[in-house]
Amino acid sequence: MSLSNRIISKKIVVFASGSGSNAENIIRYFKDSGTAEVVLVLSNKRSAPVLERAHKLNITPLHFDRDAFYNTNDILHILEDTNPDLIVLAGFLWLFPSSILKKFPNKVINLHPALLPKYGGKGMFGSNVHQAVLENDEKETGITIHYVNENYDDGQIIFQKAFPLSTTETLISLTKKIHELEHKHFPKVIENLLKSPKVD
DSSP: OOGGGOOOOOOEEEEEOOOHHHHHHHHHHTTTOOOEEEEEEESSSSOOHHHHHHHHHEEEEOOOHHHHHHHHHHHHHHHHOOSSSEEEEOOSOOOOOOOHHHHHOOOEEEESSSSSSTTTTTTTTTTTHHHHHHHHOSEEEEEEEEEEOTTTTSOOOEEEEEEEEEETHHHHHHHHHHHHHHHHHHHHHHHHHHHHHGOO
């Protein structure tokens, strides 16, 4: 069924800064679902592979710079025109402007590769998080999905999934396990949120 003949009840916009494996996973999860669809992927890095991933999947990719994000309302206006039901941060590394958060209350969520409130905050992303977890001899780690506010990794927690760390855990093995959890749970949490009254 073509997009023109299909009614999409919910729209998702994804922000990402890097590779975009989670963004692609979300796009594929909702593709042809008839319940929701990723309609736009935005990145603050012109060379971010996520933009090419989106393009190959026929999703509009858009790059913006720091000035456009923080000193103008350009991104806010794009979001207003798109009118997404949910804004998903999938590896997006900048703080979100208050103007967007106020316009889309309870509609901006983020994925963090640790069990918040531990290992959150500025600079805590990707391998930085996993390395800190290993260096501190944590017994478990996992993922957190939370609402976004004006501080790093500080919003209300929506979902967490933990797993025990083995005594032989390495940065490579831990990264792989976290990615598997992200890909398994992130789209399902998004789907459940889209059914929630908060995003109606």
